[in-house]
Amino acid sequence: MELLAGNCRKRVDDDFPEDVDPFDGSDGGCDWMYGSRQSGSLRMRPHGDDDALATLAELAPPPQKLKPIRCGVKAPLEDRHPLDILAGTLDRLPEMGFLGDGCFEAPLGSKIADVEKSGQLTRGFEKVEEMELEGRLSRHGTSWDGVSRSSSVDSDSESESDSSHGVRRGKRKRKTREKMEHFLEKVVGSMMKRQEKMHKQLIKVMEKMEFERIRREEAWRKQETERMKQNEEERKQEMARSLSLITFIKTVVGEEIEIPKFCDPPKPPQNLLQHSESAQRQGETKFGYASGTRWPPEEVQALIASRSEVEEQTGTHKGAIWDVISAKMKERGYDRSPKKCKEKWENMNKYYKRVMEGGKKQRPGHSKTRSYFEQLGNLYKTNSASAEQEE
DNA sequence: CTTGCGGTTAAGAAAC
DNA sequence: GTTTCTTAACCGCAAG
Numbered sequence: 468m469e470l471l472a473g474n475c476r477k478r479v480d481d482d483f484p485e486d487v488d489p490f491d492g493s494d495g496g497c498d499w500m501y502g503s504r505q506s507g508s509l510r511m512r513p514h515g516d517d518d519a520l521a522t523l524a525e526l527a528p529p530p531q532k533l534k535p536i537r538c539g540v541k542a543p544l545e546d547r548h549p550l551d552i553l554a555g556t557l558d559r560l561p562e563m564g565f566l567g568d569g570c571f572e573a574p575l576g577s578k579i580a581d582v583e584k585s586g587q588l589t590r591g592f593e594k595v596e597e598m599e600l601e602g603r604l605s606r607h608g609t610s611w612d613g614v615s616r617s618s619s620v621d622s623d624s625e626s627e628s629d630s631s632h633g634v635r636r637g638k639r640k641r642k643t644r645e646k647m648e649h650f651l652e653k654v655v656g657s658m659m660k661r662q663e664k665m666h667k668q669l670i671k672v673m674e675k676m677e678f679e680r681i682r683r684e685e686a687w688r689k690q691e692t693e694r695m696k697q698n699e700e701e702r703k704q705e706m707a708r709s710l711s712l713i714t715f716i717k718t719v720v721g722e723e724i725e726i727p728k729f730c731d732p733p734k735p736p737q738n739l740l741q742h743s744e745s746a747q748r749q750g751e752t753k754f755g756y757a758s759g760t761r762w763p764p765e766e767v768q769a770l771i772a773s774r775s776e777v778e779e780q781t782g783t784h785k786g787a788i789w790d791v792i793s794a795k796m797k798e799r800g801y802d803r804s805p806k807k808c809k810e811k812w813e814n815m816n817k818y819y820k821r822v823m824e825g826g827k828k829q830r831p832g833h834s835k836t837r838s839y840f841e842q843l844g845n846l847y848k849t850n851s852a853s854a855e856q857e858e
Numbered sequence: 859c860t861t862g863c864g865g866t867t868a869a870g871a872a873a874c
Numbered sequence: 875g876t877t878t879c880t881t882a883a884c885c886g887c888a889a890g
Contacts, residue, residue, distance in 0.1 A: 761881070813863070814881065814882065
């Protein structure tokens with residue numbers, strides 16, 4: 468498009484006289500198409516023989532202010548037919564970045580050549596006329612240049628014009644134009660097809676990449692699940708070893724060893740996941756924990772144990788105690804944020820106090836849900852006892 | 859600003 | 875179906 472807009476400075480190779488000013492009237496370089504602006508246009512000479520060129524002139528009216536395609540250096544005007552020049556330019560479109568590689572099965576130039584050979588793009592000369600012309604041109608020392616040819620032919624043909632000639636020319640003109648249009652349609656159609664094909668290919672590649680990404684993700688998930696399972700196995704083995712050790716010590720010592728509650732086999736880190744999974748099948752449990760936010764009794768006990776541990780260690784409730792508690796909960800296999808731990812603790816205590824103060828009777832069926840009451844009560848007792856001792 | 863605490867509310871489950 | 879219990883989550887206030 469840049470080329471057509473006239474601002475393309477890209478240098479193409481020598482086949483195309485890119486440095487030639489197509490509208491430069493000084494040497495008549497573009498008169499073949501637009502007619503001489505100095506000595507009168509082609510159309511001013513109705514009896515010109517070069518019908519195809521005349522057609523081109525009709526198709527492309529002379530530009531008024533459009534800047535021609537220029538490049539840095541002026542090259543000598545070639546003795547080439549304009550259609551050859553056009554073909555050469557079209558063939559360079561891919562190089563110039565207008566079309567992708569292989570936009571056309573064969574070079575456009577060759578297509579044009581084919582069209583010419585098959586007579587689709589006749590230049591409007593009959594063999595005889597052409598030979599005649601050649602002779603005349605050579606007599607005038609003019610090269611095979613559209614302008615020279617057309618102008619010299621025009622001047623001569625004026626004298627030879629007759630009515631039958633005019634009718635034939637008119638027909639040829641129409642025919643040529645139709646063929647030109649047909650050819651251009653074909654070119655555009657071919658370009659569009661090519662672009663469509665490329666677009667489809669691009670979509671295919673994108674789909675393939677997306678598929679690959681999903682596949683990798685799946686593989687990663689699988690791997691992660693495997694790793695978790697392995698961890699769980701190791702933990703179980705460790706627990707079994709510990710239990711057998713404890714049993715052995717028991718038999719050796721002959722005394723009952725109290726195992727702290729928090730030494731219960733910890734749940735795997737994915738217990739939250741399990742909760743959500745089990746929540747679905749937990750019409751079976753008292754509370755479905757359907758929301759996934761409810762704390763199961765074991766988790767509540769773990770929280771209380773963690774809290775009492777930290778309290779023993781620090782002796783204070785201040786500071787980042789809930790961070791420590793959250794970390795301890797994680798060690799036990801429960802993933803709860805410090806904020807959640809704190810909230811749960813507060814809510815639990817609130818409810819405990821409310822119930823204790825209110826002296827409400829526990830629902831028999833709900834005794835399980837308040838399994839933490841006992842632990843909390845113990846905790847309060849020990850706390851108050853230690854406070855009394857300090858006093 | 860952080861922390862602890864009390865109050866409130868909506869939602870879910872069990873008891874009636 | 876209604877009532878009651880239990881819980882999570884949010885808000886505000888006071889103390890440090």
